[in-house]
Structure formats: C-alpha cells, structure tokens
Amino acid sequence: MTATTFAEAQAWIVSVGRWLDGKGWAPATSGNYSARLDDGSFAVTVSGRHKGRLTPDDVMRVDAAGASLDGKKPSAETALHLALYTLFPECGAVLHSHSAANVGLSRAAYAGSYSFAGHEMLKALPGNPTHDASVAIPIVDNSQDMAVIEAAIAPRLLAPGAAPAYLIRGHGLYGWGKDMAEAERVIEAVEWMIAAELAERSFRG
Ligand SMILES: CSC[C@@H](O)[C@@H](O)C(=O)COP(=O)(O)O
Numbered sequence: 001m002t003a004t005t006f007a008e009a010q011a012w013i014v015s016v017g018r019w020l021d022g023k024g025w026a027p028a029t030s031g032n033y034s035a036r037l038d039d040g041s042f043a044v045t046v047s048g049r050h051k052g053r054l055t056p057d058d059v060m061r062v063d064a065a066g067a068s069l070d071g072k073k074p075s076a077e078t079a080l081h082l083a084l085y086t087l088f089p090e091c092g093a094v095l096h097s098h099s100a101a102n103v104g105l106s107r108a109a110y111a112g113s114y115s116f117a118g119h120e121m122l123k124a125l126p127g128n129p130t131h132d133a134s135v136a137i138p139i140v141d142n143s144q145d146m147a148v149i150e151a152a153i154a155p156r157l158l159a160p161g162a163a164p165a166y167l168i169r170g171h172g173l174y175g176w177g178k179d180m181a182e183a184e185r186v187i188e189a190v191e192w193m194i195a196a197e198l199a200e201r202s203f204r205g
C-alpha cells in the first residue's frame with residue numbers, strides 16, 4: 001500500500017481523469033477513481049462529474065464505510081472501491097474505465113471470464129513475468145445494487161493468481177494497484193489487450 005495525502009490524491013485523480021478521457025475511456029460522466037489516504041480515509045470522485053474536466057473540488061473524502069466526510073456526494077460506485085481496499089490491504093488506488101471496447105467484449109457471448117494469452121502486454125500486470133501465460137479477467141453481471149456486484153466478484157478476486165481487474169457486463173472495467181501509477185498501468189494494459197484482440201479478429205475475418 002502507498003498511503004498519500006488528500007492534496008496529492010486530488011492532483012493524481014484530476015490528472016488521471018484527463019488521461020482516461022483523452023483515451024475515450026471516460027465518456028459522458030462515466031468512470032470513478034479513488035485513492036487510499038494516509039489517515040485511513042479515502043479520496044474518491046464526486047458523483048456525476050465529467051471525469052475529463054475534474055478540478056480538485058470534484059475529489060472528496062469518504063470514511064471506510066463510504067460516508068461523506070465533507071458533505072459532497074461520493075461516486076455511486078464507492079462501495080466497489082471500498083470493497084477492493086478491504087479485500088487487498090496493499091491496494092492504494094482504484095480506477096474504473098468505460099471504453100466502448102471493454103463494454104463490447106463483456107456484452108459478447110463470453111461466460112464468466114475472458115482470457116488473454118500470449119500477449120507481451122501481460123507483463124504489465126503485477127507479478128506476471130512472461131508473455132507465455134493466460135490471464136483470466138472475470139466478468140460479472142451489472143446491477144444498480146453495488147452489494148450484488150460486490151458479492152458476485154469478491155470470491156473470484158481472491159482466487160490464487162487472480163488479476164487485479166474485472167469487467168462488469170455492459171458497464172465497464174475496474175483495475176487497481178498499490179498506487180495510482182500501478183492502477184493506471186493495469187487499466188491501460190487490459191484496455192490495450194482488448195483492443196489488440198479486436199484487431200486480431202478483424203484481420204482474421
Ligand atoms: C452514465 S455515467 C455511468 C454511471 O452510471 C456509473 O457507471 C459511473 O461510472 C459514474 O458514476 P459516478 O457516480 O459519477 O461515479
């Protein structure tokens with residue numbers, strides 16, 4: 001875990017929103033981002049803001065139960081972020097992207113997971129030293145009840161060798177890391193492998 005101050009987290013989150021929006025992975029007001037703070041609370045994006053146009057005021061603090069510490073309204077998906085911090089004490093940052101490609105993959109006819117095999121990009125995932133591997137990203141059904149999503153995904157994330165990412169069907173991708181840089185790398189690597197698999201399918205016809 002890399003603890004951080006609220007001011008540092010505000011700066012990181014504003015910057016990550018611009019980066020993800022620039023990639024086309026945060027359309028409309030989609031996506032949400034968070035970081036674990038050194039006082040045991042969490043920085044998270046305010047609900048409903050355009051993530052490519054965040055200012056530091058659009059990043060707020062919640063306690064470990066998700067209660068607002070500054071009167072602002074936290075992301076509707078705050079509970080999913082907090083579940084990851086609880087499951088993984090070393091987790092320092094969580095990101096959520098809404099790319100067309102990740103939504104398309106999760107809506108296609110894949111069952112409970114999608115496996116990436118043989119990609120050099122697998123080495124961007126923590127603890128993965130080789131392309132010669134197959135990494136399954138779990139897919140869970142969407143719900144407006146975060147407790148339902150959390151209950152479906154938590155046991156799968158605790159499986160040995162599980163990747164620090166999962167897809168919510170028709171919705172988006174969650175990825176996390178020990179700090180914001182690692183979380184960015186996970187999201188970028190998974191989004192890139194989805195795009196590469198799509199490109200491969202179009203070449204093969
Ligand atoms: C049309 S925006 C998608 C939202 O419903 C949600 O999935 C999302 O990612 C952003 O919600 P937010 O409450 O701003 O964190």
Ligand SMILES: [Zn+2]
Nearest residue numbers: 030031096172
């Ligand atoms: Zn979302």
